[in-house]
Amino acid sequence: MKRPRFALVVNPIACDGHGVCAELLPERIRLDPWGLPIIEAGEIPVELLDHAQRAAVSCPRLALTLVKLAP
Amino acid sequence: MAPRSLSSASRSQDGSARSTVPPPPGAERLLAGVGAPGAAMSLDAHLDRWGPLPPWKGAAFLDELDRSGLRGHGGAWFPVGTKWRSVERAGMRSPVVVANGAEGEPASGKDRVLIQQLPHLVLDGAVLAATSVGAGQVFVHVHTHAVPAVTRAIEERRRRNLDPCAIDIVVAPDRFLAGQETAVVSTIVGRKPATPTFVGLRPIREQGVGGRPTLVQNVESLAHAALIARFGAEWFRRIGTPESPGTVLLTVVGRWAEPQVVEARLGVPLGETLGLSTDDARSIQGVLLGGYGGGWITTREALAMPLTEEAARQYGSSIGCGVVALLPSEVCALSEVSRVVSYLEGEGAGQCGPCVNGLAVLANAMEQLAFRPSALRGGAAAIPTLCGLVEGRGACRHPDGVARFVRSALRVYEDHAALHLKRGPCRSPAPPFLPIPRTARRKGAR
Numbered sequence: 001m002k003r004p005r006f007a008l009v010v011n012p013i014a015c016d017g018h019g020v021c022a023e024l025l026p027e028r029i030r031l032d033p034w035g036l037p038i039i040e041a042g043e044i045p046v047e048l049l050d051h052a053q054r055a056a057v058s059c060p061r062l063a064l065t066l067v068k069l070a071p
Numbered sequence: 072m073a074p075r076s077l078s079s080a081s082r083s084q085d086g087s088a089r090s091t092v093p094p095p096p097g098a099e100r101l102l103a104g105v106g107a108p109g110a111a112m113s114l115d116a117h118l119d120r121w122g123p124l125p126p127w128k129g130a131a132f133l134d135e136l137d138r139s140g141l142r143g144h145g146g147a148w149f150p151v152g153t154k155w156r157s158v159e160r161a162g163m164r165s166p167v168v169v170a171n172g173a174e175g176e177p178a179s180g181k182d183r184v185l186i187q188q189l190p191h192l193v194l195d196g197a198v199l200a201a202t203s204v205g206a207g208q209v210f211v212h213v214h215t216h217a218v219p220a221v222t223r224a225i226e227e228r229r230r231r232n233l234d235p236c237a238i239d240i241v242v243a244p245d246r247f248l249a250g251q252e253t254a255v256v257s258t259i260v261g262r263k264p265a266t267p268t269f270v271g272l273r274p275i276r277e278q279g280v281g282g283r284p285t286l287v288q289n290v291e292s293l294a295h296a297a298l299i300a301r302f303g304a305e306w307f308r309r310i311g312t313p314e315s316p317g318t319v320l321l322t323v324v325g326r327w328a329e330p331q332v333v334e335a336r337l338g339v340p341l342g343e344t345l346g347l348s349t350d351d352a353r354s355i356q357g358v359l360l361g362g363y364g365g366g367w368i369t370t371r372e373a374l375a376m377p378l379t380e381e382a383a384r385q386y387g388s389s390i391g392c393g394v395v396a397l398l399p400s401e402v403c404a405l406s407e408v409s410r411v412v413s414y415l416e417g418e419g420a421g422q423c424g425p426c427v428n429g430l431a432v433l434a435n436a437m438e439q440l441a442f443r444p445s446a447l448r449g450g451a452a453a454i455p456t457l458c459g460l461v462e463g464r465g466a467c468r469h470p471d472g473v474a475r476f477v478r479s480a481l482r483v484y485e486d487h488a489a490l491h492l493k494r495g496p497c498r499s500p501a502p503p504f505l506p507i508p509r510t511a512r513r514k515g516a517r
Contacts (some may be wrong), residue, residue, distance in 0.1 A: 009270045012423035013466050032460055036424040041463075067272050 005043045005069040008052055012036075012056050014063035024055040043069060090158035090301035091122035098310060100318050101294050102334045103190050105188050111220040114227040114271055124195045125300055133159065138304035139314040141296060145171060145250065145289025146364060146391045148315075148380040151296065154276065154286065159204040161277045161284030166206040168236075169259070169280075169350045170197040172213040172290040173243035173250030176362035177414075177506045178394045179321035184332045185290050186217045190224035194238065194265045196293025199300050200348070203237045204286055212255055212287075218242065233445070245508070247363070247418035251467050252287040252421075256280050266420035267467035277352035291320050291393075311337035319390060325397035335378060341395065342374030349374075357483045359505070361391025363411050364472030366479030370397075387479045402504045403497035408480040409434075409441035414507045415473045426470040429461035433477060444491040451481060451488045 008028065010021075017035040027048055028040045044052045044066070056064045089159035090379045095103035104120045106112055111118070127135070137152035137397075158166050170175070170193055174182035197209045211221050218240060225238050243249040243260050249258070250324030251267045258265040279285025287507045295317060299307045308316045314340055315337040324330045326345050359365060367377070376382045383389050398404060416430040436454050439447040447453070458478050461470035481488065491497070 009271055011271065011466070012425060012464060015424060016426060032425065032428075034424060034428045036428070036463070036464075055233045065271065 002071060003046075004071075006049060006052065006066050007041070007043055007069055008039050008056065009065050009067050010037055010039055011063045011065070014061045015059075016061055016063075018060050020058050020060065021055040024058060025051050027065075028052065029055065089125060092120070092301075094298075094302035094306050098318055098336045099334050100298055100310075101185065101189065101192065101291070101320065102332075104192065105184070105515070109187065111188055111223065112192075114191055114224070114231065114233075117189075121192070121195075121298075121301060122200060124297065127199065127202070127300055129159070129203050129205065132199065132300060135299060135304050136203075136296065139299045139307040140304075140313065141292065141299060141307065142315065143289055143317060144291040144295070144393065146361070148390065151273075151292055151403055154288070155200060155204055157276045158206075158284045158286040164283045165208075166195055166204050166284040166286060167259075167280045168201045168204065168206045168209045169241075169255055169285065169287040170209065170211045170293055171250055171252075171255060171287050172192070172211070172217060172289050174214070174392070175247040175249045175251075175418075176364070176392045176394060177247075178322060178324050178330070178359075178396055179362055179392045180322045181329060181332045181393055182290050183214075183217065185213075185294055186213055187220045190220050191219075191228075192294040192297050193229065193290045194221075194224055194234075195297035195300070196290075196295070197238070197288075198234045198236060199285055199296055200288060200293060204284075206286070207236050209236055210241045210259055210280075211238060212241045212243050212250075212258065214243050214245065238461070247415065248420060248467065250289075251469070252279075252285075252343060253467060255287050256285060258331070264420075266422055267465075267469070269466040312377065312379050312381075314381055315390075319378070319393055321393045321395050323395045323397075324401060324506075326395075338377045338379055340375055341378050343376075344378065345395075345397075347374055354400050354403070356400045356404055359394065359396040359398065361389040362394035363415055363476055364395065365389050365391035366475045367483040369480070369483050373464065378506060387475065389475075389481065393515065396505060399501070401501045402457050403441065403501075404480070404484045405437075405441040405491060406497065407503070407505050408477070408484070409437040410503060410507060411479060411505055412437045412473060415469070415476070419469055420467075423465045423470075425461050425464035429457065429464075429470060430473055433457045433461065433473065437477065440488060440491060442496050444496060447492070450492055450514065451485075454481060516517070 022029045022031045025049045029037050141151040142148045165225045172182045172186040201209050248254050253267045259280050275285045318334050321335050352370045355370045358368050368386045380390050413434045416434040458474035462474045
């Protein structure tokens with residue numbers, strides 16, 4: 001069986017730029033001039049999955065989700 | 072030969088339904104049935120002109136629709152068959168169909184013409200969609216102006232017991248984003264304000280109105296489907312190209328004294344469709360294709376390119392909702408662009424940070440380029456970077472549309488921008504050309 005693939009998705013309506021995610025996952029998330037996250041598109045590499053998970057659950061607005069990509 | 076009943080269309084030998092009347096021969100297909108401006112075609116006149124909707128059974132019509140290659144004429148040009156199938160397969164719950172005539176684009180008038188003058192062709196398409204995807208409910212999403220015509224049409228059909236599903240009207244707010252599909256769902260469920268929502272990876276095709284799979288389809292696409300149901304995919308493809316088949320309704324601004332809705336053959340150069348020679352082209356500064364969510368194309372490119380979605384995208388534009396605006400040479404293109412971008416900024420839903428912040432900065436930069444070029448730090452080259460800050464970062468595609476409008480304008484009016492930066496803004500430009508609704512909200516008033 002193929003291992004599941006994940007990506008990070010931000011809900012831009014809920015996000016108000018706390019910036020926690022960019023601190024926890026700088027490899028995939030940087031902040032724009034207003035402090036709002038810019039998330040690199042595409043699959044999260046396996047070695048970053050734990051960090052991505054932590055970034056998602058640490059969002060004070062619950063605006064960041066780790067979603068399973070279609071196989 | 073036995074007389075053929077008008078109340079039920081026949082089924083041909085290959086199993087596909089056929090109409091009882093011959094197809095329109097030329098490029099006027101939808102508009103072949105249009106009467107006097109403002110007057111809606113009655114159900115009797117409609118049945119006289121087109122015959123009844125052939126009795127397609129669900130999946131059979133989906134195959135025909137796929138074969139037709141019809142694409143969505145609301146703006147996204149997404150394959151209609153694929154969309155209907157994804158709603159049909161979405162789940163256990165009965166889907167909902169929305170005939171979308173909200174037409175938020177200020178320069179567009181084709182949906183108004185269709186829904187006011189040919190309501191039965193639109194309703195035929197909506198009912199056909201409902202039977203194809205297994206929906207029991209159709210909503211007709213239109214502005215106040217169309218309510219009388221649609222109410223009468225629904226009443227006429229109800230009296231004849233024509234349709235197997237319920238049809239109700241939902242009034243669209245007067246907003247640019249009213250027709251955006253998640254905003255349409257907001258309007259139907261009564262969410263206030265009726266703004267777009269974030270759907271993540273679960274589109275409204277799977278989970279929309281009341282959690283039901285929801286098909287939001289532009290009224291023109293539905294009207295085309297109603298003709299495909301009668302005359303078949305092969306007939307539909309006789310006009311157009313393999314990827315952009317059929318005809319398209321265009322709202323043409325700046326060609327004649329008043330804006331006109333015309334039906335054009337896809338794949339034919341705009342110059343030919345509009346009867347414009349290279350000489351005429353000299354008085355046109357540039358062409359806006361697809362409305363304010365579309366993009367600018369140079370006059371030479373626009374008149375020569377085959378009118379297809381593929382060609383438009385190659386030039387950073389889109390046929391979008393079918394607006395074709397020919398910008399006269401005497402107006403200042405940059406002030407036109409600036410006015411529109413400010414309008415679009417005000418029409419944002421004000422929900423997503425990148426769009427709220429980014430469009431404000433973008434509108435300000437375009438305003439400087441148009442009216443106070445010496446204030447623009449970094450020159451015109453700084454503006455595409457600002458576009459990059461909003462693209463793909465909203466819950467809906469509004470910021471992407473604004474960015475496309477701006478990027479394409481900077482390409483087409485590059486020389487004009489250089490002149491502004493060198494010598495200052497145009498003096499006493501001609502009166503504004505592109506329409507901005509009078510009801511447009513001012514900055515800051517949300």
